[in-house]
Amino acid sequence: MQTQNLKHYLVKFQSVIALLIMCIVLSFLSDRFLTGENAWNVMRQISVNVIISVGMTLVILTGGIDLSVGSVLAFAGAVTAGMLKFGAEFTDWDIYLGFTLLGALIGGILSGTFLGWFNGITITRFKVPPFVATLAMLTIARGLTMLWTGGFPITGLGDNMAFIGTGWFLGIPMPVWISAVIVLAAVVLTNKTKLGRHIYAIGGNETAAKLSGIKIKKVKLIVYSIAGALAGVGGIIVTSRLDSAQPNAGFGFELDSIAAVVIGGTSLSGGKGTIMGTVQGALIIGILNNGLVLLNVSPFWQQVIKGFVILLAVVIEKFNSKED
Amino acid sequence: MEIKNNQPPVLEIKNVSKDFSEVYALKNVDMQVFPGQVAAVIGENGAGKSTLMKIISGVHLDFEGQVLLNGENVYFKNPKEAAEKGVAIIHQELNLISHLSITENLFLGQELTTKMGLLDYPKMHRKAKELLGRLQLDADPRTPVIQLRVGQQQLVEIAKALLLESKVLIMDEPTSAISDNEVELLFRIINDLKSKGVAIVYISHKLDELFKIADQFTVLRDGEKIGSGNMKETSHDKLIQMMVGRKLTERIKKKSALVQEEVLRVENLCFLNPENKNDYLVNDISFSLKKGEVLGICGLMGAGRTEVLEAIFGLFPKYVSGKIYIEGKEIRIKSVNEAIEAGIGLVPEDRKLQGLIMNMNVEKNTSLSNLNRISSFGFIHKNKEEELSKYFIKKLNTRVASSKMEVQKLSGGNQQKVVIAKWLATNPKVLLLDEPTRGIDVGAKSEIYTLINELASQGMGIIVVSSELTEILAISDNILVLSESKLTTKLSREEATEEVIMKAALAEKEDKSQKTGDGRQETGISSD
Structure with missing residues (x-):
């Protein structure tokens, strides 16, 4: 019984254990790793991935996938930057609308939400498989970003905007605050609310969920919209940190995001997984990135190693679920 | 011995x-x-x-x-x-690959090849044809198995085993x-x-x-x-x-104190085949269900039994016409939610595919259609959820280690009780049960019969669709017999016997049956 219990805990906290081991090993290998400065550094770096991965987790829990988050992030960032810097000018009517920071932020998040909602519509209304629908959005949103920015970065956004991505509040970096609030909200959503339960039910068995009176289309629409909105938040943070909206921002972010979700133990077929798992997944990727940089591993090798870590995580997961 | x-x-x-x-x-x-x-x-x-x-x-x-x-x-x-x-096994669940042909399925993993190493289709088709002939399955071996009926697919499984000698x-x-x-x-x-x-x-x-x-x-x-x-x-x-x-007690003893108060009336119910505009899955069926009545629906396979329930439950609003009255009031049901609100529950035919979220626990499955009642502002009250589930575990005598147990670990009978609990929790006036005892053991079966009887005696109107005649005869007050999407006979408990029902079920089928050789009704006496 004792060993059984021990094994149970080993399985349950495997990600935490993996994280601890990584931290211990890295602190021996590099004296710069285990410093307060580096810790905040890692946290700040992963915060954007955490935020978009929360949305990705919800999408994957319903049995879907969202490949468009990186492009949507870029678009939302560009919209925010554009609104903040240039406002909206309608020369025909001689109207000029300027936006406050808050207005620009809302605009950015809404544009992300809209693109996410559009994903939801194509998936639920026109029955396009999520993979294809969001793959299409990946290029649509990237194209829209190019159109919006004309292919050039929008820079010089002011100190207030910069505070969101680089500022500190109560001794903690702003992006970490934002991601923490979003994670907390998502944990409550998945564990305590009807919507959360519906998300798990749809991923677990869509037919049974439908026959139980769950509004499949509505739930999916909400989930893809949330994913879009969170990509928007991510876009704002990225833009703020660089003090510029880059047309190619967020390139490949969907892959890191899916990796975090998968390492966190969420099943790609839906119905099984947790937000906290995803956070741990994002931490694992973040610390790995950070450690490899500190150890001066070449960027080429970093990618190879990251790929193997993803494989390893999934293999361990499969092995464990078989043991059950 | x-x-x-x-x-x-x-x-x-x-x-x-x-x-x-x-x-x-x-x-x-x-x-x-x-x-x-x-x-x-x-x-x-x-x-x-x-x-x-x-x-x-x-x-x-x-x-x-x-x-x-x-x-x-x-x-x-x-x-x-x-x-x-x-030593070959033919599984309960069919293990065929639906888009591959009969031949491809038969030779899966032991394909015949030419000298070049390419698939030798002519030879495989020939052998397949021969095997199918032995099994009297008149189908082209090139047919994708998805186009075969379940019974025919079963024969292909058997052919696969025969191939191995x-x-x-x-x-x-x-x-x-x-x-x-x-x-x-x-x-x-x-x-x-x-x-x-x-x-x-x-x-x-x-x-x-x-x-x-x-x-x-x-x-x-x-x-x-x-x-x-x-x-x-x-x-x-x-x-x-x-x-x-x-x-086991052989049959359910019926209380014949039927109230005359009507709970459900269906008039001219039609259900157009979504795949074929000239075909009706349910063709002009009318009936009424009283409070406390158990109405059995039987018919041959494909007679439209399940479809009657689905039409009432609002699963295909675009294809269904006719009038549905609950307690005398006409309602139009366009979604499952509206059906639930109207007081209708459906325990579907296949509990694993349609009834349960297999990796969720008993509690969450029980509350799935009732989250509105146990939550406020979108937040679920977990204690109420647990209470609800425990109440039904006790009421239905569901054998579980705890209400937090995943339903995939339960036996068929107990899984079915969880599905029924989910629908009872919505407090329905009318409960539709589609094959409520399929694939469950004798003990659980008789418990479910007792439960149906008890629910009816408390005033619920119940419709049971079953392919087991003995089941229909054991629990129904009245019986509807369908044939070819139409209602052919309505029988009371006293008039109904297996012979009468079979005759009615075959009524319009006789002239066609030679040609199609289509499915006959399960007449086997159920094990209790």
């Missing part, structure tokens, strides 16, 4: 045990299977039948005891090795999804195989069937062998007693 036989057994199981973590799934089971005979394995769900079959066919590898094939100790490392050595053929509930005609055909094939010396292990819930086809029986209960012997020397009652270890 000693089994007397002049031939040595082809397959012998000695002292086999198997435990899953702490629970014994099998305890010291012995069994012998003789060439040219059918050995029936009988037992309630969870009795260990499937586990035993999985051990024989090389699926479970860690077990105690011996499996002897032709007197030699064998240990199959996987099902493929077992099949090569002559198996010495031992294990059939796990082969008749659970096929029509009477096909059952007869299957029995002919089994007899044919018997005469060729093939030994058959036959698992079934349907005792009636076993008396027709089996030579020996082995009864398992809770992983232990309770008895075995010759089929000829036993009886229905004896087998049931061995299976459940207790006596």
Whole structure:
């Protein structure tokens, strides 16, 4: 019984254990790793991935996938930057609308939400498989970003905007605050609310969920919209940190995001997984990135190693679920 | 009982045990299977039948005891090795790849190739055609199996086993999804195989069937062998007693105090076939259901039984026309939610695919259609959820270790109780049950009958669709018989007998049946 219990805990906290081991090993290998400065550094770096991965987790829990988050992030960032810097000018009517920071932020998040909602519509209304629908959005949103920015970065956004991505509040970096609030909200959503339960039910068995009176289309629409909105938040943070909206921002972010979700133990077929798992997944990727940089591993090798870590995580997961 | 036989057994199981973590799934089971005979394995769900079959066919590898094939100790490392050595299994669930052709499925993993290493289709088709001929399955071997009826697919599975020239053929509930005609055909094939010396292990819930086809029986209960012997020397009652270890009351005693108050009326219900605009799945059906009435609906396979329920439940609003009244008020149901609000519940035909979220626990499955009632501002009250689930576990006598147990770990009967609990929790006025006891054991079956009766006596209107006539006869106050999407007869409990129902079900079918050879109704007497 004792060993059984021990094994149970080993399985349950495997990600935490993996994280601890990584931290211990890295602190021996590099004296710069285990410093307060580096810790905040890692946290700040992963915060954007955490935020978009929360949305990705919800999408994957319903049995879907969202490949468009990186492009949507870029678009939302560009919209925010554009609104903040240039406002909206309608020369025909001689109207000029300027936006406050808050207005620009809302605009950015809404544009992300809209693109996410559009994903939801194509998936639920026109029955396009999520993979294809969001793959299409990946290029649509990237194209829209190019159109919006004309292919050039929008820079010089002011100190207030910069505070969101680089500022500190109560001794903690702003992006970490934002991601923490979003994670907390998502944990409550998945564990305590009807919507959360519906998300798990749809991923677990869509037919049974439908026959139980769950509004499949509505739930999916909400989930893809949330994913879009969170990509928007991510876009704002990225833009703020660089003090510029880059047309190619967020390139490949969907892959890191899916990796975090998968390492966190969420099943790609839906119905099984947790937000906290995803956070741990994002931490694992973040610390790995950070450690490899500190150890001066070449960027080429970093990618190879990251790929193997993803494989390893999934293999361990499969092995464990078989043991059950 | 000693089994007397002049031939040595082809397959012998000695002292086999198997435990899953702490629970014994099998305890010291012995069994012998003789060439040219059918050995029936009988037992309630969870009795260990499937586990035993999985051990024989090389699926479970860690077990105690011996499996002897032709007197030699064998240990199959996987099902493929077992099949090569002559032990083939036909699973309860069909294991065909739906978009591949019959031939491709038959030769899957043992394809014939030309000298170039390419697939030799002409040769494979020829062999397939020959096999299908033997099974009297009149289909082009190039047909994708998805286009075949379930019964025909079952035959393809059998053909697959024949191709291997198996010495031992294990059939796990082969008749659970096929029509009477096909059952007869299957029995002919089994007899044919018997005469060729093939030994058959036959698992079934349907005792009636076993008396027709089996030579020996082995009864398992809770992983232990309770008895075995010759089929000829036993009886229905004896087998049931061995299976459940207790006596069952034969039929539900009905309280015939029907109130005259109507709870559901359906007028001119039509359900257009979504795939064929000229075809009706339900054609102009009208009936009424009183409070406290149990209305049975039966008919041949494809007569539109399930579709009547689906039409009422609002699953296909675009294709359904007609009027539905609940307590005298006309309602238009366009979604499941509206059906729930109107007080209608549907326990669907397939609990695994349609009824349950298998990786969720009992609690969450029970509350799934009722989250509105146990939550405020979108937040679920977990204590209320637990209460709700525990109330129904007690009420329905669901056997679970805890309400937090995942439903995939429950037996079929207990899973079905969870589905029923989910719908009772919505407090329905009308409960629609589609095949409520399919694939569940005798004990749970009779509990569900009692429950249906009890719910009706509390004033619920209940419609039961079933392909088991005995079930319909046992629990219904009135019976509707459908044929070819139409309502042919309405019978009261007193008038209804199996013969009358079958006649009505075949009414409009007679003239066509020769041509289509289409599914006949399951008439087998259910095991209680």
